[in-house]
Amino acid sequence: MxxxxxxxxxxxxxxxxxxxxxxxxxxxxxxxxxxxxxxxxxxxxxxxxxxxxxxxxxxxxxxxxxxxxxxxxxxxxxxxxxxxLNQFRDTPFGKVRINAPNSIAPFVLGPVIGPLIDANPNLELEIVATDRLVDIVDEGFDAGIRLGESLRDGMTAVKINPRLRLTVVGSPDYFTRHPAPESPADLAAHVCIRNLYPSGVSYPWSFSKGGKDIDVDVRGPLALHDHELMIEAALAGIAIAYVWEDRARPYVESGRLVACLTDWIVSEDWLYLYYPTRKYLSAGLRAVIDALRINARPT
Missing domain, CATH: 1.10.10.10 (Winged helix-like DNA-binding domain superfamily/Winged helix DNA-binding domain)
Incomplete structure (x- = not known):
């Protein structure tokens, strides 16, 4: 041929x-x-x-x-x-394409990228971050990352860290005007940012304490699906937000945001890296999986 x-x-x-x-x-x-x-x-x-x-x-x-x-x-x-042929090289060679939700990619993959490339100089890592639900096979990805292990048939899921959770935050200025909520029921008196899936469907704020689970459909004039925009709105004192704890942590530690309802926060599902079961597991993808396992923070 x-x-x-x-x-x-x-x-x-x-x-x-x-x-x-x-x-x-x-x-x-x-x-x-x-x-x-x-x-x-x-x-x-x-x-x-x-x-x-x-x-x-x-x-x-x-x-x-x-x-x-x-x-x-x-x-x-x-x-x-x-x-x-990678067995005859010191490090894997080739491209690995990964899809991950935009809202979690920075603090899941961010700490991994530098050490992974340093240890594997012949590896080409391509990461596409989007909160849109992606079919990794149809769109040519080697693997994807998502919360939970509810995947379609024909996929293998590998548990990775960190375990993520959402937290409620607001600015000190906001809480001078509105007393901080002490229970989820108090949110009815607050201006809240409604959380949206990329499809435009809203999802509730979830809480748990003492074996009691509560979902709250919050109210407010602002609805967003981007956590960075939620944090910016919270920093401006417009409303309180329900965002990833890791994304809010630098602002909480600096005092620009205040976390509340911390004893009601629900631990999220584990994160999983998933890939087609029948697809050959390349040396490059194995290196990515190993890096996520090694570099993930303990829970």
Whole structure:
């Protein structure tokens, strides 16, 4: 097989997996037009249309679906063979793409990145932080990070630290105007920032004490899904916020924010790094998993 044949097949494989020429081009590190040209050349050479293209979508023809089913295991074997060469190197070589929620990525991956790259200079780490729910297979990620272990079938989850929890904070100025709440029921008298999922659906503030769990649907004129914006609003004295304790900690320690209801705070689920069970676990991804396990703070 010619190198050009393999390149064209790889381009088709990427487009077919992502259902997108743009995402395929990002994965392959070339332009979308180059990917389109390679796929068109392949279709001309085999004399069969493999993809249905519109301005809005890409789908597989029956022939394309059959070809993909044969190609995917073959390219997986090629990737595994190349990755096996890492045993002859001092450190892993290659790219690892990780997806993580934007709201937790800084204090989960932030402490890990520097030591990981220093210890693995041939590793290329690509981290995409978004609170949008991502299908890591469709979008070409090697692994993802999320709270809890509720994952779709075909995924392996690895427990990592830290365990995260949310806390209620407000500015000293706010609490001079409003007495600090002593129980979740007191929140009804406070101006609160409503927390939103990226979908726009709000979620309650959750509390627990003495075996009693309470969810409070707080009220307030401001609704946000970005924790940094919540902290900025709390610093301005506009309202109190329900944010990640780790993100609020520097402001609490400096006195710019005050934490309250601390004896009611619920410990969150463990964080998990997850990846496709059938996907070959590359040396680079193993290095990432080991770094998260080693560098995670104890609970």
């Amino acid at each position: 010619r190198a050009t044949d393999l390149s064209e097949l790889a381009a088709f494989d990427a487009v077919a997996r992502h259902r997108s020429f743009r995402r395929a081009s990002e994965e392959r590190g070339v332009t979308a037009s180059a990917i389109s040209h390679a796929v068109s050349n392949l279709e001309s050479r085999v004399g069969i249309r493999l993809l249905n293209r519109t301005t809005r979508s890409v789908s597989l023809t029956d022939a394309g679906a059959m070809l993909l089913s044969q190609l995917s295991p073959a390219f997986g074997d090629i990737g595994s063979a190349l990755d096996a």
